[in-house]
Amino acid sequence: xxxxxFLRIEDLYxxxxxxxxxxxxxxxxxxxxxxxxxxxxxxxxxxxxxxxLGEEFPDAGTVHLEGRPLGHPDTRRGIVxxxxxxxxxxTVLDNVLLGRQLTTGALERWRRxxxxxxxxxxxxxxxRLAEHAAKYPHQLSGGMQQRVAIAQSLIxxxxxxxxxxxxxxxxxxxxxxxxxxxxxxxxxxxxxxFFVTHDLEEAVFLGTRIxxxxxxxxxxxxxxxxxxxxxxxxxxxxxxxxxxxxxxxxSPEFAELxxxxxxxxxxxxxxxxxxxxxxSHPHSFRTLTEDEQxxxxxx
Amino acid sequence: MFGIHARxxxxxxxxxxxxxxxxxxxxxxxxxxxxxxxxxxDKILPTAGQMVDAVDRMAFTRDTRSGNYVMLADTVASVRRxxxxxxxxxxxxxLLGLNMGLFPGLYATANPFVTFVSMIPPLSILPILxxxxxxxxxxxxxxxxxxxxxxxxxxxxxxxxxIPREQIxxxxxxxxxxxxxxxxxxxxxVWPRLIExxxxxxxxxxxxxxxxxxxAANEGLGYRIFLVRRYLAMxxxxxxxLWITAxxxxxxxxxxxxxxxxxxxxxxxxxx
Numbered sequence: 001x002x003x004x005x006f007l008r009i010e011d012l013y014x015x016x017x018x019x020x021x022x023x024x025x026x027x028x029x030x031x032x033x034x035x036x037x038x039x040x041x042x043x044x045x046x047x048x049x050x051x052x053l054g055e056e057f058p059d060a061g062t063v064h065l066e067g068r069p070l071g072h073p074d075t076r077r078g079i080v081x082x083x084x085x086x087x088x089x090x091t092v093l094d095n096v097l098l099g100r101q102l103t104t105g106a107l108e109r110w111r112r113x114x115x116x117x118x119x120x121x122x123x124x125x126x127x128r129l130a131e132h133a134a135k136y137p138h139q140l141s142g143g144m145q146q147r148v149a150i151a152q153s154l155i156x157x158x159x160x161x162x163x164x165x166x167x168x169x170x171x172x173x174x175x176x177x178x179x180x181x182x183x184x185x186x187x188x189x190x191x192x193x194f195f196v197t198h199d200l201e202e203a204v205f206l207g208t209r210i211x212x213x214x215x216x217x218x219x220x221x222x223x224x225x226x227x228x229x230x231x232x233x234x235x236x237x238x239x240x241x242x243x244x245x246x247x248x249x250x251s252p253e254f255a256e257l258x259x260x261x262x263x264x265x266x267x268x269x270x271x272x273x274x275x276x277x278x279x280s281h282p283h284s285f286r287t288l289t290e291d292e293q294x295x296x297x298x299x
Numbered sequence: 300m301f302g303i304h305a306r307x308x309x310x311x312x313x314x315x316x317x318x319x320x321x322x323x324x325x326x327x328x329x330x331x332x333x334x335x336x337x338x339x340x341d342k343i344l345p346t347a348g349q350m351v352d353a354v355d356r357m358a359f360t361r362d363t364r365s366g367n368y369v370m371l372a373d374t375v376a377s378v379r380r381x382x383x384x385x386x387x388x389x390x391x392x393x394l395l396g397l398n399m400g401l402f403p404g405l406y407a408t409a410n411p412f413v414t415f416v417s418m419i420p421p422l423s424i425l426p427i428l429x430x431x432x433x434x435x436x437x438x439x440x441x442x443x444x445x446x447x448x449x450x451x452x453x454x455x456x457x458x459x460x461x462i463p464r465e466q467i468x469x470x471x472x473x474x475x476x477x478x479x480x481x482x483x484x485x486x487x488x489v490w491p492r493l494i495e496x497x498x499x500x501x502x503x504x505x506x507x508x509x510x511x512x513x514x515a516a517n518e519g520l521g522y523r524i525f526l527v528r529r530y531l532a533m534x535x536x537x538x539x540x541l542w543i544t545a546x547x548x549x550x551x552x553x554x555x556x557x558x559x560x561x562x563x564x565x566x567x568x569x570x571x
Contacts, residue, residue, distance in 0.1 A: 055468055073471035084465035089487045089564045102483070103474035136564040156473060 005064070006031040006192060007052070007160055011287060012061030014047055015230070021047045022058070023230030026286045027211065029160075033283075034186050034193045036207035038200050039214050040266045044231040045196045048213065049164055052194065053077060065159060075103065078153030082165040085149035086137040092148050093133040096120040099156040123151040126185075143174040147181070160192045167202070176246050179206055200258050200266070204239060205249055209281055211236050212265035219274040220294040234277050235264045236284040345534035353534035357523075369523070370542070377520040378546070380436060381508050384443025388504075389497050391444075392451030397489060399452070400459025401467075401481055410456070417449030422510055434515040439508065446507045447500040451493070458492045459485060491565045494558040498551050505547060 005028030014022040021044040029035050039045050050056040052063055054072045063070045065077070079085070086095050100116045101109055109116070124130045127147040137145055146166055153161060167175045179202060186193060197203050203210050212235040221229070239257075248254055263270050264278065274292055300307065300315075307315055331344040345353070358370035365372075395413070399406045425442055432438040462485065470484045509521030516522035520543055527535045558565070 053468060053472075055464065073468045075472060075474045077472055079469060079472050081465040081469070084463040085469055087466065087470075087484065087488070089562070098470075098484075099473040102470070102476075102479050138564065152469075153472070158472070 005029065005283070005285075006066060007194070008062075008064045009052070010062050010064075012048075012051060012058045012063065013230070014044070014051060014056070014058050016047075018228070020228045020230035022051070023232050024287075024289060024292065025061070025213075025231075025233060027233060027236075028283050028285050029192065029194065029209075030283050031192050032190055034183075034195065034206060034208045035211060036195045036197060036203035036209070037211045037213060038197060038203040038261070038265065039212055039231065040216070041198055043213050043215050045198070045213055046164060049162060049194075049196050053079060053162060075099070075156050076159050078156065078158030078161045080146065080149045080153055080161070080163045080166045082168045086145055086152070088137055090136075091133065092124065092129065092135050092137070092140070093117070093120055095137065095148055096123055096151045096155055098152065103156065120151075120155065123155055124148075126188075127151045141174070142170050143178055146170070146178060150182075150185070154189070154191075160194055163193065163195045165197055166195075168197070168199070175202075180246065182206065200262055201249060201254075204254065204258055204261065205246070207239050209237070209283075210239055210261065212261055214265040216265065216268050216271050217274060217277070218271045219288075219292040221291050232274070232277075233279070233286070234272065235261060235279070237278060237280045238282070342531045342533055345537065349534045350538050353532070354538045357535060357538075370539075372518050373520045373523050374542070374546070376516075376518045377508060377512065380439045380512075380519070381443065381504055383436075384440045384508070385447070385497060385501065385504050387440070388444045388446075388448040388451055388500070389493060392448050392496075393455055393486075393489065393493050396452040396455025397459055397481060397486060399456040400462075401477075401485060406456065406460075413449050413452050413456075416445070417453060419445075421446035421507055425511060425514065429515060439511040439516070442507045442511045443504050447503055450500060450503070451496050454496050455489060455493060459489060462488065491558050491562045494554050498554050501547060501550055505543065509543075 007027070007029040009025060009027040012022055012025040013020070025048065037045055037048065047056070051058050052070065054070055054074070054077070070076070073079075087098065090098065097116055097120045100120070104112070121130060121133065124133055127150065129144060129147055129151070132140060132144065137148065140148065149166070150161075167178045170178060182193075183206065185191075195203070195206060211233055213231045214234045215229065215231045217229075217232060217234050219229075240253075264272065274288060277286075279286060300311075327344065328347070331341075331346050334341045334344050335346060354370075358368060361367065362369050395409065399409050399413075421442055424445065425438075428438040428441050428445075432441055466484070467480065470480050475484055508519075509524070512519040512521030513525040520539055524536050524539050
């Protein structure tokens with residue numbers, strides 16, 4: 001049976017203790033998408049990422065990549081964190097090489113050492129970091145460190161590259177540079193990226209598709225006793241792929257889009273009903289339970 | 300000069316550092332002089348000349364009975380025991396702590412026991428060690444080992460457990476097996492911490508060594524001090540104490556230098 005979704009999440013629930021964080025989340029991401037996930041702080045973006053990454057497991061529901069269920073972290077998924085992605089005791093080159101070194105036996109590692117080294121250097125050149133190969137991470141700026149972390153993840157050619165607020169600790173200028181850099185890289189490599197951020201403008205600027213996760217919505221489960229609701233995907237749509245320039249951020253269309261998403265996902269006063277979510281992206285899918293959407297309740 | 304805004308410059312800093320030492324030497328010399336004027340054969344506060352004579356006798360003259368240089372033989376015996384105990388403790392502490400910090404099952408198994416052992420005052424089990432292991436080298440090394448291993452283990456385990464979750468996830472996404480994660484990714488990051496810990500443990504190691512030597516030994520720095528105590532030989536004890544202090548200082552300096560030279564990545568002291 002062919003179900004859509006290169007990465008496919010179905011009926012996913014996750015609670016921490018009594019507090020439900022993710023509430024019946026469905027998501028399908030296709031190969032080659034640059035999918036950005038935004039939402040108000042504390043809505044469960046990182047929790048969702050952890051379920052995909054395999055750091056934690058859902059209470060219910062499934063996560064599949066290329067039709068196969070996902071377990072603990074492995075080489076199918078690459079990850080770039082906001083911090084701590086690099087190993088402080090390894091040089092830049094060794095950090096990039098690490099994936100190759102960990103996945104080959106001692107003999108092969110020795111036979112192909114030159115090939116691996118050249119490959120790692122090619123990645124560093126693409127990251128414009130070749131001259132820093134012998135340095136240690138603490139000798140690099142924040143933006144450079146994140147570029148090394150991206151190269152480190154890409155060398156094993158993961159099926160999906162996950163990024164958790166990767167540019168969150170950078171100053172605004174470096175941040176824009178890195179956004180452009182990521183877009184260029186994405187165009188060249190045709191990779192699948194799942195990018196988590198709390199910065200709405202960043203999400204709109206980068207993504208080919210934006211997914212808004214939010215706890216601000218309403219459904220038919222009633223309000224008494226206080227329902228224990230977690231976040232859902234409240235909006236999911238295609239973004240116009242604009243030119244590779246940050247000028248687009250100054251355009252009125254961009255501002256309008258950002259304002260719309262901010263209202264849909266970030267405004268506690270504005271709660272749409274589950275039936276009215278804007279899930280217009282062609283790959284979007286969702287299944288609701290009876291309780292969430294009573295057939296009897298008027299529309 | 301001592302206000303909170305004071306920034307003592309280079310030369311002045313040295314003068315300030317030397318000040319307490321100078322005062323100590325002056326007070327001692329004065330007191331020693333007073334006592335010797337009252338009683339020329341005083342042994343409690345020997346003069347500098349008497350101490351030089353004693354060092355000459357202990358360190359630079361062959362012992363008539365054994366034909367050895369006594370102070371050298373004492374130093375070799377003590378340092379060997381100390382090194383053996385500390386190296387064993389550091390090895391076991393590193394391996395155990397590393398694995399405890401990474402594998403929750405092992406932590407649950409070993410942590411209560413290690414904590415329990417660390418609460419036992421090591422000196423209180425010295426008699427047990429002498430009874431079971433004999434009064435030779437083994438009991439002394441064992442005392443040092445038992446005394447400092449739990450501290451090192453617990454510190455390494457806590458340090459490893461504090462390594463950000465991200466680092467472990469990252470290594471796993473780069474294909475690390477549990478074994479490779481432990482020994483190729485995490486272990487190299489623990490070395491500087493281990494060395495720092497050994498530096499702090501050296502003081503305790505000396506304490507255990509000297510206590511064990513005081514009770515039963517044929518040679519050793521601690522043995523000598525407690526032996527000559529019977530003759531109130533302060534002219535030997537004081538130079539020995541200074542010598543032990545100098546050795547401790549040298550070891551500490553050597554470890555610090557090693558750590559700085561071998562782990563250049565750690566110089567910033569920041570994790571990336």
